Amino acid sequence: MTLLRLETTESIARPVAVALDGLARGFGRRPILDGITLSIRAGEFVALIGRSGSGKSTLLRALARLDDDAERSGSLDVPAKSSVLFQDARLLPWARVLDNVMLGLQASDARTRALKLLADVGLAGREAAWPETLSGGEKQRVALARSLAQAPELLLADEPFGALDALTRLRMHALLFQLIGKYKPTVLLVTHDVDEALTLADRVLVMEDGRIVLDRTVDLPHPRRASDGRHENLRRSLLAALGVYA
Numbered sequence: 001m002t003l004l005r006l007e008t009t010e011s012i013a014r015p016v017a018v019a020l021d022g023l024a025r026g027f028g029r030r031p032i033l034d035g036i037t038l039s040i041r042a043g044e045f046v047a048l049i050g051r052s053g054s055g056k057s058t059l060l061r062a063l064a065r066l067d068d069d070a071e072r073s074g075s076l077d078v079p080a081k082s083s084v085l086f087q088d089a090r091l092l093p094w095a096r097v098l099d100n101v102m103l104g105l106q107a108s109d110a111r112t113r114a115l116k117l118l119a120d121v122g123l124a125g126r127e128a129a130w131p132e133t134l135s136g137g138e139k140q141r142v143a144l145a146r147s148l149a150q151a152p153e154l155l156l157a158d159e160p161f162g163a164l165d166a167l168t169r170l171r172m173h174a175l176l177f178q179l180i181g182k183y184k185p186t187v188l189l190v191t192h193d194v195d196e197a198l199t200l201a202d203r204v205l206v207m208e209d210g211r212i213v214l215d216r217t218v219d220l221p222h223p224r225r226a227s228d229g230r231h232e233n234l235r236r237s238l239l240a241a242l243g244v245y246a
């Protein structure tokens with residue numbers, strides 16, 4: 001009971017990492033984000049789900065400041081240090097694994113840091129490998145190591161496991177959860193997968209037509225169990241918000 005009260009106090013005290021106020025984006029006057037107001041606390045793990053075309057990637061790109069081509073209004077406050085993890089690992093094919101992870105690192109301890117991150121993702125000993133010799137899951141491990149090596153305050157992940165087989169995806173969930181616990185960035189994960197969102201996130205947002213139509217806290221202990229009744233109820237309400245009735 002005491003522990004519960006302490007955790008609640010801590011979450012209230014945590015500073016806001018991401019603040020959006022009336023954020024709107026469009027292309028050629030076509031509105032895609034329709035005035036989103038949202039705040040995410042430091043260290044919070046937020047999953048964003050929604051139908052295809054609802055605007056999830058557009059929102060993520062706005063947070064990553066990768067949307068110079070869009071018509072824009074509203075305000076956006078995000079941490080200076082953020083990293084983006086995409087569905088494809090986007091490794092440089094001409095650079096070995098270690099050099100891929102060290103890419104863009106300025107600090108004198110860049111090599112040590114990259115080696116540590118590669119060990120964290122289970123790729124110790126593969127530092128000299130070329131990207132083309134890695135499996136899809138291994139490539140995403142390198143991409144995850146590269147993202148975390150930047151010590152991001154905000155990790156933005158756009159369907160990072162979408163192209164992986166089901167078993168590899170489950171293993172990546174466990175790895176991501178473990179590393180987020182260790183490095184504690186704020187996370188926004190875009191996914192189509194309600195179960196992925198419920199396995200990992202503290203909070204799930206459902207997006208539709210450029211708006212957040214549902215914002216649910218996932219107040220369930222880890223590891224999350226689909227057999228838990230509250231888990232199942234939450235799953236159903238998220239699916240219903242997506243227009244799917246289970």
Ligand SMILES: Nc1ncnc2c1ncn2[C@@H]1O[C@H](COP(=O)(O)OP(=O)(O)OP(=O)(O)O)[C@@H](O)[C@H]1O
Nearest residue numbers: 027032050051052053054055056057058059069192
């Ligand atoms: N650079 C762009 N120029 C024009 N239209 C764009 C651009 N980027 C996105 N859009 C449009 O914005 C809408 C939302 O796209 P977005 O990629 O954000 O959706 P999404 O929810 O991430 O979809 P999915 O789940 O299929 O990836 C789509 O209709 C898309 O065509």
